[in-house]
Amino acid sequence: MIIAQQKPVKDIAAMISDCKKVLLVGCAGCVTVCLAGGEKETEVLASSLRIMRKMEDNPLETVTYTATRQCDPEYVAALDNLTRDVDAIVSLACGVGVQYLAERFTDKWVVPALDTKFIGGSTVHGNWEEKCGLCGECILHRTGGICPIIRCSKSILNGPCGGSQYGKCEISKDVDCAWQLIYDRMKALGKLDKLMEFQPPKDWSKSRDGGPRKAVREDVMID
Amino acid sequence: MQYAPTVRIVEMPCSGTIDHRVLLQTFEDGADGVFVAGCMEGDCHFLKGNFRAKKRVRQVKKILDEIGFGGDRLDFFNLSAAQGQRFAEIVKEMTERVLQLGPNPLNKKAKKEGGAA
Known part of the structure; x- marks a missing residue:
């Protein structure tokens, strides 16, 4: 899911400082699950x-709605009447x-209350980690289910760099070296030979290098 | 045992049911100060209700500080049903704290608005 975090309230207040009535719209999708923009938030x-606004002697009227x-x-479109x-x-x-x-x-005037952070999942309740780099062409079948693009700090595709020490990345002792994880898992699976297979350079045009991306499924289109 | 007549008690089935929204609402509705009394640590019938309440209170205090309202107006205490004396002490402590902080700033604004009208 998409992981987001709320901006400081003061920053959000500054964006709507000249408004008297605002509509706050939550989303019941990813941001509800990551507790950033659901009904409660x-x-x-x-x-x-x-x-805040009442303390400033400038009351603000709010309307809230959480879209599916x-x-x-x-x-x-269900927001038409509220806006x-x-x-x-x-x-x-x-x-x-x-x-x-928008x-x-x-x-x-449409403003964001959240900072969209990354694509990831939860490890325990209240803790989320980045897991997918949205590269557009998944290679997890070659790397033991561990993504080197996002979990290696340098996105290296052909093994660890010299900064890998005792299984940790040089950027922090709290960050695992993705390539150490990949090697350990492939070894445990008895598939180390797969890591020796020749791989052509990755086609980054399928990632952000190719500009904004689109996905089309004509069979599900209506009319 | 006596305690100040300054408090209004709102009963909850468990302090763990306390919600950020409820706490913020109390201040919007004019409370000068709020304290949540949860069971003693280790005594929660639902195991973690009081710990969860404590964390939520901490988070709302953070929000109140962030928006300039002041998190000091809100607090959490562990208290058992048999500690009437301690309850009276906490009421006294919170009352003194709130007296020092002054009235809820939103009440002052409301009064001003009412006066002008």
Whole structure:
């Protein structure tokens, strides 16, 4: 899932300082699971902003709504009635949701309440780690299910660098060397020979190097 | 045993049911100070309710500090149902703290607005 974290409340307040009424839109997708922009976080942010503004003698009226997803047009369309009389929309979604709202509500000031951090998962409740670099062509079958693109600090594709010491990366003793993990796992699986197979250079045009990407499934398109 | 008439007790089934939203709402509704009394550590019937409440209170204190309201108006205490005396002490302590901090800043604004009207 997409992992995001809320911006400081003061930063969000500054973005809407000239507004009297705002709509705060949470998202029931990834940001609910990573506890950054779900229904609860939306209410907490609304309350924080109201308290702040009341203390400044400049009360703020808030409307809150949590969309099923902000990255699908039909769920964004459900906001039409709520947006009419607001001065701004605060999105508690990832960067995708903010852009979907900005595209639909062209005459509204749409601001992000979250910083979109990475694609990852939770290790324990309240702790998330980056796991996927969105490179566009998965190579996990060759690396024992461990992604060297995002879990190696240098995204090296052909083994560890000289900074690998006792299984740790030179950037921090808390960061595992991805290539040590890959080697250990492939060894345990008896597949070390797979690491010796020749691999052509990675096609980075399938990643961000190729510009904004699209995925198309004509069979599921309606009309 | 006596305690100051300054407190209003809101009963919860377990301190672990306390929510960030509820705590913030109390201040929006005009409370000058709030304290959450959870069971003694190790005595939670649901095992971790009081620990969770403590963490949530800490987080809301952080938010209140961040927005300039002041986290000192909120606190968490461990207290058993048999500690009436200690409860009275905590009420006294919180009352004194709140008296020092002054009224809820939102109340002052509300009064001003009311006065102008």
